[in-house]
Every structure is written in C-alpha cells, then in structure tokens.
Amino acid sequence: MRDEFAQQNQLPGQVITHQALNEFISRNYACDDVGRFFFQNGPQRVFITIDAAPWIVRINSSNEGLQFTTQCISTIEPSAALSDEGGNIYIVGSIEQQDHVSVALLHDHDLDQFSELAKLHQAACSFAGSWDWKGNELPLDPIHSEELASRFHFILKPSDQSGI
Numbered sequence: 001m002r003d004e005f006a007q008q009n010q011l012p013g014q015v016i017t018h019q020a021l022n023e024f025i026s027r028n029y030a031c032d033d034v035g036r037f038f039f040q041n042g043p044q045r046v047f048i049t050i051d052a053a054p055w056i057v058r059i060n061s062s063n064e065g066l067q068f069t070t071q072c073i074s075t076i077e078p079s080a081a082l083s084d085e086g087g088n089i090y091i092v093g094s095i096e097q098q099d100h101v102s103v104a105l106l107h108d109h110d111l112d113q114f115s116e117l118a119k120l121h122q123a124a125c126s127f128a129g130s131w132d133w134k135g136n137e138l139p140l141d142p143i144h145s146e147e148l149a150s151r152f153h154f155i156l157k158p159s160d161q162s163g164i
Helices: 004-008 019-027 108-117 144-151
Strands: 028-031 037-041 044-047 056-064 065-070 076-084 088-096 101-106 118-123 125-135 136-142
Touching: 004 028, 019 028, 019 118, 037 076, 056 108, 065 118, 101 108, 101 144, 108 118
Parallel strands: 056 101, 076 136
Antiparallel strands: 028 037, 037 044, 056 065, 065 076, 076 088, 088 101, 118 125, 125 136
C-alpha cells in the first residue's frame, strides 16, 4: 500500500501484513467495466496499480488435490499458461468472482512445482510447451509481458478518470 508520500515520490510502498485489512481488501477486490481493478472502501474506490497481472496465484493442496488460489483466496480453474521474457509464468483461466477469463501471475515460490508439471522448449522470447493439470494437458505459450494488459483487458495504472 502506498501512502501519499510514496505515491508522490514513486516509491513502491509497504506490504500489507495486517490480517483484517488483507481480508477486507480481498472481500472488496473487483474490476469495473473498463478494466480498472480496485477495492471498495465504503463510498470510495481505491484503485490498484498493477505491476504484472491483476491476480497472484499460489499452488495449494486441497482435499481434491492441487489447486490455484489467488491473493483473494478465490480459486482459478486454469485453461492455459503463458511464459514471458522474464521467465514469469501466468495462469490463464476462470476465477470464481469474475465472469470472464483472466490472467494471474504465478508466485515465484511455486515456479519449481510448476516446472515439474511442464514439458518445455525454447520459443521466441521465452518458453513454450505444455503442462499437466489434473490429467489434462494444457498449453504453455510465450507472451511478451507488455501484451498482457491489452489481451486480458485490464489497466495497469488506473486513475478515477481512466476510460471515462
């Protein structure tokens, strides 16, 4: 979270560690019709600056086996994955609280586990191939990170006037 000083000086801000605040933000995290992500704080919207993707996912174990869980504790049902020029992996799929396909950055702590599921080969600016998810072979395609926002219809640096 960035206070006014951090915003004015283009500083990264602080990691939110307060559990109740994290839960509040997660419950109220949403996207408007033009692709701005925000959390609703009473009558005001607090817009989110996105560095890579609007969601971050972790690979977790559940009673049904492995699953992807977002930073908002919702699940994503994957349909594909993407790999960018920096070696980042993005999971493409349906997220519980959205009515369209979205994209989530795989947390770097889970890259080793993902690589165990994948069959990779060098491609263009990154990697391509496939990966096994619950017995299904899903595609892993290369993408340039600058293409993500337009392809998945989100705004990286929204303001309350974006798209209006």
